[in-house]
Amino acid sequence: MRETTVGIGAGAENFTGAAGTTDMVLNIGPQHPATHGVLRLRLLLDGERIVTAEPVIGYMHRGAEKLFEARDYRQIIMLANRHDWLSAFSNELGVVLGVERMLGMEVPERAVWIRTLLAELNRVLNHLMFLGSYPLELGGITPVFHAFNGREDLQHVLEEASGGRMHYMFNRVGGLKEDLPAGWLGRVRTAVGVVRSQLPVFEDLVLGNDIFRARTAGVGVLTAAQAQAYGVSGPIARASGLDLDLRRDEPYLAYGSEELRQVLTVVTREEGDCLARFECLLEQAHNSLDLADACLDKLATLAPGPVNQRLPKVLKAPEGSTYTWTENPLGINGYYLVSRGDKTPWRLKLRSASFNNVQALTELLPGTLVADMVAILGSMFFVVGDIDK
Numbered sequence: 001m002r003e004t005t006v007g008i009g010a011g012a013e014n015f016t017g018a019a020g021t022t023d024m025v026l027n028i029g030p031q032h033p034a035t036h037g038v039l040r041l042r043l044l045l046d047g048e049r050i051v052t053a054e055p056v057i058g059y060m061h062r063g064a065e066k067l068f069e070a071r072d073y074r075q076i077i078m079l080a081n082r083h084d085w086l087s088a089f090s091n092e093l094g095v096v097l098g099v100e101r102m103l104g105m106e107v108p109e110r111a112v113w114i115r116t117l118l119a120e121l122n123r124v125l126n127h128l129m130f131l132g133s134y135p136l137e138l139g140g141i142t143p144v145f146h147a148f149n150g151r152e153d154l155q156h157v158l159e160e161a162s163g164g165r166m167h168y169m170f171n172r173v174g175g176l177k178e179d180l181p182a183g184w185l186g187r188v189r190t191a192v193g194v195v196r197s198q199l200p201v202f203e204d205l206v207l208g209n210d211i212f213r214a215r216t217a218g219v220g221v222l223t224a225a226q227a228q229a230y231g232v233s234g235p236i237a238r239a240s241g242l243d244l245d246l247r248r249d250e251p252y253l254a255y256g257s258e259e260l261r262q263v264l265t266v267v268t269r270e271e272g273d274c275l276a277r278f279e280c281l282l283e284q285a286h287n288s289l290d291l292a293d294a295c296l297d298k299l300a301t302l303a304p305g306p307v308n309q310r311l312p313k314v315l316k317a318p319e320g321s322t323y324t325w326t327e328n329p330l331g332i333n334g335y336y337l338v339s340r341g342d343k344t345p346w347r348l349k350l351r352s353a354s355f356n357n358v359q360a361l362t363e364l365l366p367g368t369l370v371a372d373m374v375a376i377l378g379s380m381f382f383v384v385g386d387i388d389k
Contacts, residue, residue, distance in 0.1 A: 004198075005024055006130065007064070007134055011261035014135045014157060015025060020189055023044065023045065023046055023051070024044075024045045024241070025042065025043070025044055025045075026042075026043045026044075026370075027040060027041070027043075027053060027054075027060075028040065028041040028043060028373070029044055029235055030056075030059045030244045033113075038059035038060045038150075038384055039045035039055065039056075039057060039059070039358070039384050039387070040055070040056035040057075040059065041054070041055055041361070041365075041373075041377075042054040042056055042128070043370075043372065043373075048368065048369050048370050048371070049368070049370075050364060050365045050366055050367065050368055050369070050370065050373065052205055052362075052366055053361055053362055053364075053365035053366055054118045054362065055358050055359065055361050055362065056257075057355075057358070057384075057387050057388055058388055059382060059384075059388070060385065060388045062385075062389065063389075064079050064080070064083060064350065064387065064389045065348060065349060065350055065389060066081075066124055067079055067350070068080075068166070068344075068347075069344060069345060069346065069347065070344065070350040071344060072314075072343045072344050073099050073173055073315045073316075073317065073343065073344075073345070074172070074173070074315065075088060075378045076095055076345065076348065077092050077095055077096065077169065077171060077173075078105050078167075078169060078170070078187055080092060080094065080335075080350070081167050081168070081169060082167060082385065083168060083347060083350070083352060083383075083385045083386050083389050084126075084328065084329075084330060084352065084353075084354065084383045084385060084386035084387075086125065086126040086129050086165070086330075086383055086386055087122055087123075087328050087329045087330065087331070087381060087383075088117060088122070088156075088164075088166055088167045088168050089118050089121075089168050089170065089171070089384075090122050090123070090126075090326065090328045090329060090333070091254075091328070091333070092168070092169070092170070092171040093115065093171060093326050093360060094324050094325070094326045094328075094333050094334070094335040095335060095337075095348075096171045096172065096173050096174075096322035097252060097324045097335075098322055098335045098337045099315075099317055099325070100173060100174065100175045101134065101336065102317040102318060102319070102320060102322055102337065102339060103173070103317060104257070105173070105174055105176060105309060106309075107175050107308075107309065108175055108273045108305060108306045108307055108309070109302065109376045110299070110302050110304075110306070110307050111175035111176050111300050111306075111307040111308060112253055112254050113254050113295055113298050113302065114176060114180065114295075114297050114299065114307065115171070115253050115254075116178065116254040116255065116291075117188070117255040117259070117295035117296065117299065118158070118161075118168075118170065118382050119253065120168055120286075120288045120289075120291045120292045120295065121157075121158060121188070121192075121292055122156055122158075122329065123284070123285075123288045123329045124150075124154060124195065124285050124288045124289060124292070125151055125154050125155065125158075126330065127281050127284060127285040127288070127329060127377060128148075128150050128151045128154075128195075128285065129147065129151065130281060131143065131147050131202050131206075131278075131281060131282060131285065132145075132146065132147025132148060133147070133207075133378070134142035134278060134379065134381075135206050135212060136214060137374055137375075137376070137378040138211075138215050138216075138375060138378070139211075140205070140206065140209065140211075140212065140380070141164075142205055143201070143202060143205050143206055146198055146201045146202070146205075147202075149195065150194070150195040150198045150199075150320060153191040153195055154189070154191055154192075154195060157184065157187050157188045157191050160181055160184060161180055161181060161184055162177070163289050166234045167263065171182070172311075173311060174306055174308050174309030174310075174313060175306070175307050175308030176307045176308055177308075179307050180273040180307075180370070185229065185296055185299055186294070188291070188292070189296050192289050192292050192293060192296075195212065195289060196286070196289050199282065199285060199289075200236065202213050202282055205280070206278070207278070207279065207282070215274075215372075215375050216273065216274035216275040216278065216375055216379070217271075217273060217274075218271075218273050218275075218374035219273055219274045219275075219368070219372050219375055219376060220274045220364050220365075220368065220372065220375065220379060221271070221272045221273045221364075222239075222240045222272045222273075222360055222363070222364055223240060223272055224241045224242055224272070225242045225270075226360060227242055227331060227360065228242075228365050230356055230357075230359050230360045231330035231333050231356035231359075232331070232356055232357050232360050233332040233353055233356065233357070234279040234327075234328070234329070234331025234332065234353050234381075235281050235284055235330075235331075235381065236277055236280075236331065236356070236357055236379075236380060236381065237331070238266065238267060238268045238269070238271035238358075239268070239269045239271070239272055239273075239276040239277040239279070240269075240276075241268060241269070241270045241281040242268070242274065243266060243268050244266075245264075245266040245327055246263075246326060246327040246332060247264055247324060247327045248264055248266055249368075250325075254295070254298070256348075257298075259294050259298055260291060260294055260295075262354040263287075263290050263291050263294045264287065265283075265287045265290075267280050267284050267287065268280070268281040268316050274375050274378075276377060277380075277381065278379065283379065292358070314343055315343060316339075316341060316342060316343050317337070317339040317341070317345070318341060319339055319340055319341040320338075320339060320367050321336070321337060321338040321339070322335070322336075322337050323335070323336045323337075325351070328353055330353040330354055330381060330382065330383065330386065331353025331354070331357060332351070332353055332355070333350070333351060333352060333353055334349075334350070334351030335348065335349070335350060335351070336348070336349040336351070350389055352386045352387065352389060353382075353386060354382035354383055354384075354387045355378055355386065355387045355389075356388035357381075357382055358380060358382050358387055360380070361376070361377070364376050364380075
C-alpha cells in the first residue's frame with residue numbers, strides 16, 4: 001500500500017508506505033494560480049481521476065463578524081463593503097437595509113432609485129470580471145481585455161459619484177452619502193450603451209469558440225437537487241434550473257415597482273454545466289444593463305429632492321433582531337442583525353453567497369479528471385474574501 005501526498009504551491013507533505021496503489025493526495029493551493037486566491041483544495045486521485053475533493057478555507061479569514069460588534073452603525077458599512085471586493089456597493093446594501101428596518105426608517109424615493117441603479121451597475125462590473133477571467137483560465141487571453149474595457153467605462157462613472165473605484169462607501173443609513181454630480185445620469189447612459197455594444201464580443205469570441213464549448217459543455221454538472229442541498233444561489237443555481245431571484249420573489253429597493261417588473265428577467269438554464277453557468281452570467285449582464293436604463297428613465301422624471309435622512313449624532317438601533325437578504329451578483333447575501341439598544345450591533349451574522357457555492361465542489365469534482373478541475377473551479381464564480389469574510 002502506498003500513499004503519496006503531493007503539494008502544489010503549498011509544498012509536499014510526506015511520502016510513506018510500500019508500492020501497491022496509485023492513489024495520491026494532491027493539494028491545490030493555497031497559493032496556486034489555478035485557484036481564485038488563497039483557497040486550498042485537497043484532492044484524492046486515482047490516476048488522473050478525482051475520487052474526493054475537500055475545499056479547505058480560512059487562509060485569509062479577517063473576523064469581520066466579530067469586528068462588527070466593536071463598530072457603530074456607520075462604521076460597519078466599511079467592513080461589510082469589503083468581503084466580496086467585486087460587489088462592494090451591493091455588500092453595503094444589506095447592512096443599511098437591515099438597520100433602516102430596525103429603525104422603521106423610510107428612505108427618500110430618489111435614494112431608492114439611485115441605489116437600485118448603482119446595484120445593477122455593480123452587478124455588471126462583477127459579471128464582466130468573470131466573463132473575462134474565466135476564458136483566461138481556459139487559455140483564451142483576448143476576452144479579458146474587452147471585459148476590462150467595459151469595466152473601466154462603468155468604474156469611471158461610479159468613481160465620479162462616490163469617490164471610490166472599488167470600495168464605494170456611498171450607502172448610508174437613511175439613504176446615500178450625497179447627491180449625484182450634475183450631468184451624471186447622462187454620462188451613465190452613455191457608459192451603459194458602450195458596455196452593451198461590447199457584450200456581443202463574448203458571444204462571438206467565447207460562446208462561438210469550439211474549444212471553449214468542448215471544455216465546458218457537459219463538464220461539472222450540478223443538479224438542481226444538489227444546488228438546493230448546499231444552499232447554492234445566484235447565477236450558479238439558476239444555471240441548474242433553480243428559478244429563484246430575490247429581486248423578483250421578495251422585492252427590495254425599487255425592484256417591486258411596475259417599471260422594473262416589466263424589465264427584470266430571471267435567466268435560467270437546465271444543463272447545470274460550466275457552459276450553462278457562463279451563459280447565465282452573460283445574459284444576466286444584458287438584463288442588468290436594461291434595468292439600469294429603466295432606472296435612468298425613472299430618475300429623469302423625479303423632481304430634485306433629498307437623498308438621505310437626517311440622523312442623530314449617536315445612532316442606536318432599538319432592541320430586537322431582523323434578517324435582511326439581498327440578491328447580490330454572486331448569489332444571496334443574508335444579514336442577521338441583533339441589537340440590544342446600543343450604538344453597536346450585539347451580533348451581525350453574515351451569510352455570504354460564495355461560502356455556500358464553494359461547498360458544492362465536494363459534489364462537482366469527484367469523478368472528473370484533473371484537467372477539468374480548473375474549468376469547474378472557475379465556473380463557480382466566487383471571491384475568496386466572500387468565503388472567509
